[in-house]
Amino acid sequence: MQYTFPENFWWGTAASGPQTEGVFEGDNKGDSIWDYWYKESPELFFNQVGPEKTSVFYEKFQEDIQLMKETGHTTFRTSIQWSRLIPNGTGEVNQTAVNFYNEVIDELIANDIEPFINLYHFDMPMKMQEKGGWESRETVEAYVAFAKVCFELFGDRVKKWFTHNEPIVPVEGGYLYQFHYPAIVDMKKAVQVAFHEILASAKAINVYHEMNLGGEIGIILNLTPSYPRDENNPEDVKAAKAADAFFNRSFLDTAVKGEFPSDLVEILSEIDVLPIIEEGDLETIKENTVDLLGVNYYQPRRIKAKESTTKLAEGPMPDDFFDNYEMPGRKMNPYRGWEIYEKGVYDILKNLRENYGNIKCYISENGMGVEGEERYVNDQGIIEDDYRIEFVQDHLKYVHQAIQEGSNVRGYHMWTCMDNWSWTNAYKNRYGLIAVDLDNNHKRTIKKSGRWFNELAKNNGFEA
Ligand code: FCB
Numbered sequence: 001m002q003y004t005f006p007e008n009f010w011w012g013t014a015a016s017g018p019q020t021e022g023v024f025e026g027d028n029k030g031d032s033i034w035d036y037w038y039k040e041s042p043e044l045f046f047n048q049v050g051p052e053k054t055s056v057f058y059e060k061f062q063e064d065i066q067l068m069k070e071t072g073h074t075t076f077r078t079s080i081q082w083s084r085l086i087p088n089g090t091g092e093v094n095q096t097a098v099n100f101y102n103e104v105i106d107e108l109i110a111n112d113i114e115p116f117i118n119l120y121h122f123d124m125p126m127k128m129q130e131k132g133g134w135e136s137r138e139t140v141e142a143y144v145a146f147a148k149v150c151f152e153l154f155g156d157r158v159k160k161w162f163t164h165n166e167p168i169v170p171v172e173g174g175y176l177y178q179f180h181y182p183a184i185v186d187m188k189k190a191v192q193v194a195f196h197e198i199l200a201s202a203k204a205i206n207v208y209h210e211m212n213l214g215g216e217i218g219i220i221l222n223l224t225p226s227y228p229r230d231e232n233n234p235e236d237v238k239a240a241k242a243a244d245a246f247f248n249r250s251f252l253d254t255a256v257k258g259e260f261p262s263d264l265v266e267i268l269s270e271i272d273v274l275p276i277i278e279e280g281d282l283e284t285i286k287e288n289t290v291d292l293l294g295v296n297y298y299q300p301r302r303i304k305a306k307e308s309t310t311k312l313a314e315g316p317m318p319d320d321f322f323d324n325y326e327m328p329g330r331k332m333n334p335y336r337g338w339e340i341y342e343k344g345v346y347d348i349l350k351n352l353r354e355n356y357g358n359i360k361c362y363i364s365e366n367g368m369g370v371e372g373e374e375r376y377v378n379d380q381g382i383i384e385d386d387y388r389i390e391f392v393q394d395h396l397k398y399v400h401q402a403i404q405e406g407s408n409v410r411g412y413h414m415w416t417c418m419d420n421w422s423w424t425n426a427y428k429n430r431y432g433l434i435a436v437d438l439d440n441n442h443k444r445t446i447k448k449s450g451r452w453f454n455e456l457a458k459n460n461g462f463e464a
Contacts, residue, residue, distance in 0.1 A: 003400045004461040010075040010411025011457035012068070012113070013433065014365050016121035016165065017081035019420040020057035027058065028094045030087025031126040033133070033181040034423070049426035055418045055436045058100065063444065065107050068417060071433050071450040072457030076108060077116035077364065077413055079165065080154075082125050082146050089128035090142045098153055105157050116413075117154065118162040118220060119147050119204065122170055122180060122423070129181070134170065134193040137278075140200045147204035151211055159215030161208060162294060162364075163201035166222040167194070167251055176317065179424055185313045188273040195275035198254045202288040209288070219255045220294030220364045223248050225347045226301045229325045235305035239322035242267065243303050246318040256293060256356045258286035271316040293352070294364030296415075297345045297395070299338040302327045335371040336429050342394040349402035349409060358408045366395050367415035369422070369429030373447075383435050383447040392449070392456075393464055400461075414453070418444060 023029055031039075038050035057064055057078075068076055082089065084097040108115045120143070124133045131138055147163070155161075173180030175190035201219055208217045226244040228236035245264040253261045268274050304325040312319050331340045345363065352359055368391040376384050392414060403409050419432035427438060433450035437443040456462050 002461065002463050003397060005400065005412075006403060006410075007460075008410075009460060010114070010362060010413070011453075011460075012073040012075035012077070012116075012411070012413050013415065013417040014077040014116075014413040015057075015416045015418070015420060016079040016118065016123075017084065018051055018054075018079070018121060018123040019416075019422065020055050020078065020418065021081065021084070022054045022056045022058045023052040024058055026096070027084070027100075028087060028096050029081070030083040030089070032081065032083040032123040033126055033129050034123060035083075036126045036129075037181040045424050046426040046428040049421065049438075051421055053438075053442075054421040056442050057418070060442065060444075061104050062107055064418060065104075065111050065113065067434055067444055067446065067450075068108075068113055069111050070454065071417075071446060072454035073113050073417075074457060075114040075116055075160075075411065075413070076417065077118060077162075078104070079118040079121040079123070080150055081123055082120065082143070083123060083127075085149065086125070086146055087127075089125035089131075089139075090145060093149060101154060105154055109157060114160065115158050116160040116162065117150070117158045118165050119143075119150060120163065120167075121165045122173075124170075124181075133174075133182070134196045134200075135189055137196065140196050140203065143200045144203045144207060148207050148211075151208055151213060155208075155211065155213040155215065159213075160292070161215060161217040162220050163204045163217065164197060165220045165294075166296060167197040167201070167219070168222065168247055170197070172247075185315070185317075187271070187313075187316045187318075191268060191273045192275045194250060195277065198251065198285060199281055201255065202258075202285045205288040205290065206284065216291040218290040218292030218294060219251070220296060221248075221251050221255065222296040222298070222365070223252065223348045224299065224301045225344045225351075226303050229302065229304035229327070233305070236303065239305045240301075240303040242321040243301055243318070246321075247301070252356070254285055255290045256359050258289045267321065271320075273316060291360065292410075293356075293359050293361040294413075295345075295348055295352075295361055296365035297348060297363065298366065300341045300344040302330070302339070333368060333370075336369040338369075340368075340391065342398050345395050346398035346402050349399065349407040350405070353402070353405070353407045358406070360408050360410060362409060362411035362413070363395075363399060364413050365415040366392070366412070367431045368392075369431045371429050373430045373435070381445060383445070385447050385449045388447070388449040389452045392453075393462060396462070397464070 228240035302325040419430040
């Protein structure tokens with residue numbers, strides 16, 4: 001069967017500043033929490049590889065953009081690092097960074113690749129973290145000022161903006177499950193952090209719209225459909241709904257509808273962790289919803305009613321309301337430990353169509369991380385990553401089906417272009433269409449999936 005996508009469908013990949021750029025002599029970059037955390041505790045990072053070198057996009061962006069062209073990109077998402085542009089978080093703008101981002105944006109456009117720019121990808125400037133990071137109201141204002149500087153500097157050419165990538169992740173990583181700095185466990189702070197991110201996003205959207213720059217602004221969310229163990233068991237269903245409220249609807253409802261889900265508010269109030277909200281905040285959130293939604297999809301959640309009595313922490317945790325369910329027979333990515341469930345993307349898109357006004361959206365991340373890909377290198381030195389091609393294709397079939405049924409999906413970005421640095425996992429799992437050899441001057445080699453992606457984009461679809 002032929003799977004053809006709508007005209008002008010966006011084909012590309014997503015990446016982020018902190019995962020690709022690197023840190024160089026004379027670049028005047030300030031530390032983000034990642035630079036700081038790595039210096040403080042390198043042992044937390046796989047093979048002790050830190051963010052300072054990554055895939056050196058800072059030096060190689062011209063070569064990389066040529067490779068994007070060779071692999072069929074019509075769009076590319078990256079992020080502006082706040083700590084590069086404004087090293088102290090507030091105040092002086094780093095001209096070296098302005099030059100760099102201008103060159104990147106111009107080079108993309110000159111190659112007919114539309115830049116999609118995200119403003120926050122887990123990378124709090126350390127100077128702001130010292131003042132509490134997202135726990136503090138001051139950070140909200142500093143972030144909005146940073147966003148405004150970005151719109152002023154680059155908004156003449158960048159027409160697709162995003163306020164956050166996966167804002168739930170800094171909440172989970174930093175304040176619940178300890179995989180981002182500051183790695184504490186505190187549900188009350190977690191909720192305040194989430195609230196400040198939501199408010200910051202709404203305020204940045206407001207600033208962008210008032211500037212009338214003629215583009216669109218949205219948010220990128222990792223949506224994890226929550227499936228109950230047994231749909232006929234009300235306790236399982238209730239648990240799945242709680243997980244959905246915590247991890248999906250918290251950001252989805254506020255971004256698209258400008259409202260907090262009432263069941264979430266009930267739970268948070270029951271456990272006494274409601275955030276501090278100032279006068280006017282709820283109106284700001286109500287009035288400044290997104291134009292466009294990015295959907296990152298990797299895996300679903302399987303949920304059952306709480307059975308275990310072990311508590312993850314002394315204080316309240318989301319996990320007090322559900323247990324994760326290891327569904328027998330589910331398909332797993334053996335390397336990443338994540339379930340592969342292609343239909344999940346269809347369920348997300350159907351939900352957006354039916355319950356979120358069919359908001360304009362695109363798949364902003366989807367992809368497969370694999371450890372030890374070197375073993376798939378053929379005698380021409382090319383990684384034959386058929387598993388990745390199959391992964392993308394199987395998801396795209398469901399995206400196609402959703403579009404046939406009326407979903408408002410405008411594009412697909414795979415995670416990612418070049419193999420890049422994945423936070424504490426560093427280079428453990430590789431996700432790229434293009435391999436990066438860390439031991440050989442960061443040499444790039446297009447994988448089999450990169451050639452395939454080029455055909456996919458050129459044909460605006462595939463046959464399978
Ligand atoms: C997503 C993140 C991205 C990358 C992929 C593998 O959750 O948005 O930065 O690390 O996972």
